[in-house]
Amino acid sequence: MKHLIRSTLLTFGISLTAGAALAADTVLTISSWAPPTHGMNAKLWPEFTKMLEEATEGRISAEVKYGLGAPPAQFDLILDGVADVTWIFHGYNPGRFVASKMIELPGYEGNAEAASVAYWRAYEKYLAEANEHDGVKVLAMMTHGPGILHSETKLASLDDISGMKLRLGGGVSGDVGAALGATGIRVPAPKVYETLASKAADGVMMPMEARAGFKLFEVAPHSYSVPGGFYRGSFAIVMNQDKYDGLSDEDRAALDTIAGEALSQVAGRMWDEIDQIGIETIEANEGNSWTEASESDVATWNEMTGPIIESVLAEVSDKGIDSATVQTFIAEQMSGN
Structure with missing residues (x-):
């Protein structure tokens, strides 16, 4: 019976998400390369979609698609318009992203949420000058917990x-x-x-x-x-620039309210949450x-x-x-x- 209730609730939740996407004027395609059960897919993308739908009063939604490209190809995938949004790990492209190494240095004290907020602020104030993300709209910068x-x-x-x-x-x-x-x-x-x-x-x-x-x-x-x-590992959430520019003024402004430091903080918090889940596997497994x-x-x-x-x-x-x-x-x- 409990299994039936959980399954029904899960189906209901999926139906609500699908219904919102169907009702939206614009549905962004999110490319993701981790397993569906990973925190990015199980926690962050649903939260991002919710934030997006609320900020735009339902005019924009999003859906995750898998297998659109290998992890190192995600940046170019967005440049080429194969997908609208993705998350990239900077270390997969040696030499292409150098300024991103600043958040990866050993010696910082604090959790992923604090680090991700600090990272976004540093990106805005200093690191964006390196122009390493030319051609895409940067929605957030984030880092996972301690390596x-x-x-x-x-x-x-x-x-x-x-x-x-x-x-x-x-x-x-x-x-x-x-x-x-x-x-x-x-x-x-x-x-x-x-x-x-x-x-x-x-x-x-x-x-x-x-x-x-x-x-x-x-x-x-x-x-x-x-x-x-x-x-610490350096990541960015990026969006196809043409897709962003093609949104109405109202929807671009709405998207901007949830991007930047706000989304970076949400992402960092997610990394902290799933770090704790990882820690729990130590006691749970002989x-x-x-x-x-x-x-x-x-x-x-x-x-x-x-x-x-x-x-x-x-x-x-x-x-x-x-x-x-x-x-x-x-x-x-x-x-x-």
Whole structure:
């Protein structure tokens, strides 16, 4: 009976969403590349759609479609108008997005919500000058929670990482892996489970949410963390510029009220929520564990981050951005949220 009630409510909810889309004058196509059960699809896109429908009084809705393109192709997919909205992970396109590395630096203190708000403010104030998102409308900037190392075997210290084959998503996580003596393997997030299950990698650096979102608890049951995380991942929610420009003045203004800092905050909050779901898989599954770095390893790690940070700051400075000022700005903004 309970199952029947849940199924009925789910169907009712889907019917309401579908009905709203049918009634809308404009239905935006959202391209998504994570599994349907991932937080982006189960939480953020429904919330975004609700915000959109309320802001436009039902004139605009949205629907999610899967399989329109591989994760690294999402930016170009939006440029080409294959979809109207998507989320991109900047690290999947090495060299194309450099300024985005500023939010990925180790050493920031705070959750994903605080970091995402700080990121949007830094983007508006400093990072947009790099023109790395030319051709699209940026709706939000966001970052997941602290990056954690998840592995098949339990790690006792930082020294255990040297020599490991780790799936690294790109961006600063690649720099971190190299500094720790690991061999980096580049595959998009949807391929991580397969990569670990086939023993092509010994572990992966991803946030806690991936334990549930990508079922890491089955293939990398042991997690190892340092304060603040090894890194943070940089994402943007972007929209086809022609689609945005083609909206009425009233609807563009309405969309603008939910975009920017507002949507960045909602997205960051979602990452925090699903991180907690990932943490819960540790106690829920026998043989899973979470090891926090010892005081001596934390001291070692803090020394190791210096060259990583300096390298990124120099790289971003070459883009004409005062990277040291941006780093300080992000840290200050996070401490205030």
